[in-house]
Amino acid sequence: MSIRHGLLALLERSPMYGYQLRHEFERSTGATWPLNVGQVYTTLARLERDGLVEQTGESDEEGKVVYRLTDAGHAELTGWFATPLAGTDRPRDELAIKVALALTTPGVDVRAVLQTQRTATLRHLQELTRLKAVADGSEDTAWLLVLDSMIFRAEAEVRWLDHSETRLARLAMTQRPAAPSGPTAAVPKDEPSDQAVRR
Template sequence: MSVKQALLALLANGDRYGYELRSEFEDATGGVWPLNIGQVYTTLDRLERDGLVARSEADDARQVHYSLTDSGRAEAATWWTTPVEPGAPSREDAALKIALAVSMPGIDAEQVIQVQRSAILSRMQDLTRARHASGDRDSAWALVADAMIFRAEAEIRWLDHTAARLKQGTWQQTPRTADAPAASTTHLTKEEAK
């Protein structure tokens, strides 16, 4: 989620000043994605420049409030009804590390997988404890925690799948030669290529 869209969504509920927006964002996400106050004000400046928010004069507490313009309200409404598109695959650091481990002589890829698996299990346990400790099963934070737990479970499944394929001898390391392209260091068996 972009900070721009998050701020527009929060402002749809009424005027806010920067620290309120930051606090509401962090409350809604359980503090999982901390938001720098400088980023909030920089984004608000851009939204104002683009005609999506209007700035009010400072109140008695010297707080400058922001509100949505008609264009900002339309942009927020459009965001709610537009699906989040899965973009180009991003580089997954764990996948990259394991891909390199299975293709490098002398590297214990199974150990690399187990270290990653232990870290993910630990993170998943922390998230599960935090989610249950919050007590509010219907909060926005619970939804964020669920998403993170499900992603961690998917990564564990992938790691287990990869470890099983390694044990089956699915991958064959091919020594690199000067004329062999770098991408050919790891090969799938004919069965897996189907």
């Protein structure tokens, strides 16, 4: 999700100033995407430039400027909610890229990379599960949906890590040179066998 559309969604609720938007954004997403107030005001300036938000002309007691959604901003937000995300709209999978590079970089133990990541992901999954257990199902529905998404993603990551380790183990088995077998296998090539000496 872009910060741009997140702020538009919040302004659909009611006019707000920057600090309010930052607080509501983090509250709505369970602080899974922390924002600094500079990002908020930079994005607001772009939204205002594009005609999607405007200043109300009002300010609070501290002089903070209040913003509201324009008709164009409402149309932009409606279109965003109605449009499915494409794979190209999502961030690249840094973990998959990291493992692929570890596999082809000399001196890197790719199995250690996988095991280290699995430990961290399982720890993160436990923390998410703990947060879900203490959330209020009636009051925190939006936060629970975000939590569920993060839990499913972490579970999928653990499955992928297990799959990757299994694939690498199978690959190592097929690439291992076959051990010599049979009674004549130990005879060096430049030395005659016992049968040759007896002749």
